[in-house]
Amino acid sequence: MKISILFGTESGNGELAAEDLALSLADGHDVEVRDLAEVTVEKISDEALFVFICSTYGEGELPNTALPFYTALSETRPDLTGVKFAIFGLGDSFYTETFGHGSLKLGAELEELGAHRVGEFGRHDASTWEPVGEAAVTWFAEVLSSMRLASHPG
């Protein structure tokens, strides 16, 4: 299965998490990492598992680099039935009102358009100082094992 990691970042931490995750999967998976700023919605298909890594910026908005993608999703409303995605949100719990809202918005929009989320919604909190790359790798291992359980129940 091809894994396409798409990151939306303002500070670069999302990119770092995406790169670390790709590196951890390089053995045994066909992985690509792309900046959401350079991805068009037509690229989203059932050909791969899409892993979104996305931060929050300003008052609970998506980072500027991910806004064109998100806007295109909301405006063109493609049918994403059959698309599988996982999503990992970055934020800072100091901003209690808007913590993780960027990735929540993106995930909700993808589901609204028919895409199916696999695994738990990942979360990283900058206030914990937990290394963001390690957090993403640990989270995605759970996603993969939940997918295996789903495809081979029992």
Added chain:
Amino acid sequence: MQPNPTLAIVGSGPAGCYLAQTLRRSLPDAEITIFERLASPFGLVRYGVAPDHQGTKSIQAQFARLFERDNVRFAGNIDVGSVVTLDDLRATHHVVVLATGLARDRRVGVPGENLLGVFGAGQLTRTANSHPLEKPTLPPLGRTVAIIGGGNVSLDVVRFLIKTPGEFAGSDVNDVALEEYAAAPVTHIDLICRSSPEAAPFDPAMVAELGKTPGVQFTSLDHSTADGTTSVEAHPAALAALLPSTPGGTPRVRVRLHFNATTTRIIGMDHAVGVEVRRPDGQLQTIPAQSVITAVGFDCDPSDPLIGDRGASQETGYLAEGLYRTGWAKRGARGTIPENRHCAKAVAAEILEYLAAAALPAKPGYAGLPDAVHDRATDYAGWLRVDAAERAAAPGNRSRKKLPDHAWMVATARETVQK
């Protein structure tokens, strides 16, 4: 064949680190050195971001990779302009980039700013962060303080002044300064903002954070109204949430937020005794204060040997052949830390274009600098020794205890050298 490019970045704060990161992606084999006058990297992240905003400081984990994994050299304890000249750097490197930020508190531009008892917010923030070249403790502020400016730095100062030491858990605050301050803390703060409550530049999350400290009474005075009073409903939600509907018990600190108040002068003979503001109707009003803190942004000392009086540029990072600038040193003191990432990409594109087009002479890079530079420089391993010493010294409820003295930091960084 072109020689391998050698690049020198001056300043290891967010601007310099984002630039190194961007350049490294395109130039995997180039020699990249970041020069820094202190023995610690990360600049504003370590010394400008408030000590109780550890989430914001966590960006330094991203920048640490430059030195730990991406083969970028850290040359600490090198003050470019004194230890080594800019000409030396340019003679030995194909590209030199100034990423020195803007550290000087911008002047309000009113009479009375030179009075005793007038302090810059940047200076106080550096003290709160144990900056090794700043005063170790706060100046005497008295019981009543006026703060000029309505931005996030202004709120950082308010927060430092109203919190009790126990509320700094998890931070790396300068406890020597904090304890001395806490023995005689400020009881009245007047924050003077020339904007309306709606247009004030501070972030709602920063305003909301102020409400977490108990024992503080916030009131708002909108000077565009006849009697200065205004309804709670007239404020943006975050501000409205701070304002009490009815006065409660006796507060520990009273904070008055003045809006639509333009500072006209700081009053005093030798020492500041207050601030004069002009209301929108032209009437002048005096706000008494035993000390005044200015928080109206940052700029560059025109006598600075690197940036000097060049002014800001939104268009280009180019200064001269092979000489560029990025971050606040380029754009002026506007924007948050992540905006420097975007800025770095634009400046890196200019640099890459130059390196591709120019016929480059051989330049030796770091190795070609005078021996005095090599002898003096502290490296990244040295910073890790400082880092470990600071973490080990942290009391239970602090994340680190910063070494407050430059010579001490250098000695700690060079420990293995002295053995």
